[in-house]
Amino acid sequence: MNGRRALYTVTAVVAWAALTLQLALITSRLTSEGASVAFAMWRFLGFFTILTNLAVAVVASAMAWRPTSTLAGPRSRLMTATAIVLVGIIYSVALRSVWDPQGWQTVADHALHDATPPLFALCWIMSDHRSLRWRDALWAMAPPILYCLYAFARGSVDGWYAYWFLNPTALPFGQLSLNIAAMSVGFFLVALSLVQFDRLLSRKSVLAQRP
Numbered sequence: 001m002n003g004r005r006a007l008y009t010v011t012a013v014v015a016w017a018a019l020t021l022q023l024a025l026i027t028s029r030l031t032s033e034g035a036s037v038a039f040a041m042w043r044f045l046g047f048f049t050i051l052t053n054l055a056v057a058v059v060a061s062a063m064a065w066r067p068t069s070t071l072a073g074p075r076s077r078l079m080t081a082t083a084i085v086l087v088g089i090i091y092s093v094a095l096r097s098v099w100d101p102q103g104w105q106t107v108a109d110h111a112l113h114d115a116t117p118p119l120f121a122l123c124w125i126m127s128d129h130r131s132l133r134w135r136d137a138l139w140a141m142a143p144p145i146l147y148c149l150y151a152f153a154r155g156s157v158d159g160w161y162a163y164w165f166l167n168p169t170a171l172p173f174g175q176l177s178l179n180i181a182a183m184s185v186g187f188f189l190v191a192l193s194l195v196q197f198d199r200l201l202s203r204k205s206v207l208a209q210r211p
Contacts, residue, residue, distance in 0.1 A: 004126050008064035011119040015057035018111035022050065025105055046154055047162045048147050049091070052083045053112050055143075056120045063123060074131040075139050078198075081124040082140040082191045088117035090183075094165060124194070129201040132194075140191030144183050 027040040044050055059080045062071035070076060091113040101109040151166055161167040165179045 005064050007119075007126060008060050008123055011116070011123050012057055012060035012064060014111060014119060015053050015060060015116050018108055018116065019050065019053055019057060021104065022108040022112060025108055043160070046151070046160065048144075048151075049087050049112050051147065052080075052087050052143070053116055055080045056084050056116050060120060060123055063127065074128075074198075075136055077124055077127055078132060078136055078191060078194055079140050079143060081120060081194055082187055083143045084117045084120045085190055086144075086183075086187055088113055089186075095163070098164070125197075125201070129198045132198040134192070134195055137188055137191035137195050140187050140194075141184050144180075144187050148180055 023041075023044050026044050027037060030040040030043060031037060059071055059076055062069050063077070066072055096113075099109075148166060151161060151163075152168065155161045155168070159169070161169070164170065166176070168176055171179070
């Protein structure tokens, strides 16, 4: 196994392990309160962090074992890298101060927010760089926009929202709209930065191959 494939595999293992631990913790806590396993799974899948780490696990696995698949392609890597980097940033800026995990939850918390973002960012850096265009940055805006629609649809059913800054029952429409716009712009700017980085790495690769 070469170095890149080993890195992709380690990243996938860390992401899958973190997701498994978090699912076990949520299921244990909610079922002890009388909820069903199905409800625990429903709540587990309500977090953008979980969905993004799931993307990291799937894409890193594809990069390691199915490198020619669409899941391991440049757009998929860009969207996943943008999302997981923003997961780390948003958590540190908006959520870390209002959340005090204990015990195994601390382990899961650090794995999902502090370990997988730099690991997948390194996977992205180590991957091939020749295919991205500026317009590809627009694809990176799809995850936050789709998640907002998904979160609002879920919330309209059970009244629960995973993040305070996306809670329409607690925020005025103007503030909610501003939060969504700021998040979308943040994704776009990070994606643009990654595209620029991709182009720089591509040029260096071409220059290194010249005799």
